[in-house]
Amino acid sequence: MFYQTTITLPTLRLKALLSLLIKVGTQAKEKGIDDATILDYRLIADMFPLVKQIQIATDNAKGMASRLAHREIPQYEDTETTLAALQARLQKTIDYLATFTEDDFADAATAEAHFPYFKDVHMVGADYVIGYGLPNFFFHVVTAYDILRQHGFEVWKGDYMDGSLIPFVPNAV
Amino acid sequence: MFYQTTITLPTLRLKALLSLLIKVGTQAKEKGIDDATILDYRLIADMFPLVKQIQIATDNAKGMASRLAHREIPQYEDTETTLAALQARLQKTIDYLATFTEDDFADAATAEAHFPYFKDVHMVGADYVIGYGLPNFFFHVVTAYDILRQHGFEVWKGDYMDGSLIPFVPNAV
Numbered sequence: 001m002f003y004q005t006t007i008t009l010p011t012l013r014l015k016a017l018l019s020l021l022i023k024v025g026t027q028a029k030e031k032g033i034d035d036a037t038i039l040d041y042r043l044i045a046d047m048f049p050l051v052k053q054i055q056i057a058t059d060n061a062k063g064m065a066s067r068l069a070h071r072e073i074p075q076y077e078d079t080e081t082t083l084a085a086l087q088a089r090l091q092k093t094i095d096y097l098a099t100f101t102e103d104d105f106a107d108a109a110t111a112e113a114h115f116p117y118f119k120d121v122h123m124v125g126a127d128y129v130i131g132y133g134l135p136n137f138f139f140h141v142v143t144a145y146d147i148l149r150q151h152g153f154e155v156w157k158g159d160y161m162d163g164s165l166i167p168f169v170p171n172a173v
Numbered sequence: 174m175f176y177q178t179t180i181t182l183p184t185l186r187l188k189a190l191l192s193l194l195i196k197v198g199t200q201a202k203e204k205g206i207d208d209a210t211i212l213d214y215r216l217i218a219d220m221f222p223l224v225k226q227i228q229i230a231t232d233n234a235k236g237m238a239s240r241l242a243h244r245e246i247p248q249y250e251d252t253e254t255t256l257a258a259l260q261a262r263l264q265k266t267i268d269y270l271a272t273f274t275e276d277d278f279a280d281a282a283t284a285e286a287h288f289p290y291f292k293d294v295h296m297v298g299a300d301y302v303i304g305y306g307l308p309n310f311f312f313h314v315v316t317a318y319d320i321l322r323q324h325g326f327e328v329w330k331g332d333y334m335d336g337s338l339i340p341f342v343p344n345a346v
Binding site for chain 2 (some may be wrong): 001004005008009012013043044047112114118119120121122123124126127128130131132134135136138139141142143145146149150152157160161163165166167168169170171
């Protein structure tokens, strides 16, 4: 299950988020809204802005894959100030996930996930993915969408779901 | 993987959402906000309100489990008008998910997921869960949280994640 939950699933969502940001970029130009304004959009004053939601979503994706495959987590500097830079960060993460194969997760069931803010405890394998990794990842992906939607961009749930990425099978006639 | 992605994961999130709604109910009483107002909260005029987000999240959870286990999907009437009724709907769904065992998913890899709005195509097994079922479920769970957060309730990401539900393992000393 680890390849599908940790590579396939996040890759599909990051690709959809990348398409969404490209669409938003076009609409922002038409509306004359600058990138800095968009990157700072948030749902309420004490929630993270769009830029941070996407930074964390990509951190979650590269972190989850790396921890389960016993690789060192690539460090990104959180310096994005434009939509283009956020799009590049998404693409870089998609490319990083593409370097993993099923074999990388051979020992994932016993891999330990340690975090500085869980000082005395850690999570293991599937418990980490199911109870923490995926919920955390989706939190930031969906909130990024919600921020853009709530600020009036013409983006729709279909953009978030990006159905074209799902393998569909024709129904029998 | 199917039991974990389809029962364990949604159960953890629905339980967290139930605790969240109980917390919100207490705060609403203190603030003198009636249930009808809260159930109709939304992020923007043309997005679904809170009540619908939770109805769909529970529909997704019972639908995904039922389709993969070849069970008939229990039908709920969408008639909730109070927080208590929404909490009951969450609990009913948690209880329904608890009726499944690992064995119910023995044939899940080849189970077909058909939807009226995908007229000519369907999805199969893991593709359905990874590409459609989980992203759809999380969309509505996270958006429900975002709606409550954006409307000023004192709920936090920790409530959404509900860390107490994750099996933690003590670090070696």
